[in-house]
Amino acid sequence: MRLVVAIVHDEDAAAAVDALTEARFGVTRLATSGGFLRKGNATLLVGTDASRVAEVVRRLTRVCRTREELHVPSAGEGLPSGMLLAPFEVQVGGATIFVLDVREVVRV
């Protein structure tokens, strides 16, 4: 058994949940936010057999696209004082995916 933890863009989250549930994966969607951009994203938890992890990744790859985001740094971000806080483009990945071993699943 594996737990796939996938961090996806907010705008791709609904399509990602649909792409997984239509193939009968169990999915939990959490509202999260990235530490760098400090904007909302979504974290999907998918418990599945090890043999189906590749299918989860394939389905996420299909619906989660890479995009450029404009990041406007704020004064609280730890930059040296006096440094110009100029906006810059950041590439946000289609999905950041972690695959964890699951020792036990208990449903009560």
Ligand code: 2BA
């Ligand atoms: P954020 O932390 O808001 O990061 C958004 C994007 O900003 C990242 O895209 C990356 O391109 C860039 N970025 C992040 N930290 C940076 C830094 N210190 N300097 C310059 N650029 C930086 P992704 O790598 O596609 O990550 C998208 C989201 O996935 C992240 O949002 C975060 O919520 C999550 N994530 C990424 N790597 C992670 C990790 N190792 N552990 C936990 N969550 C992670």
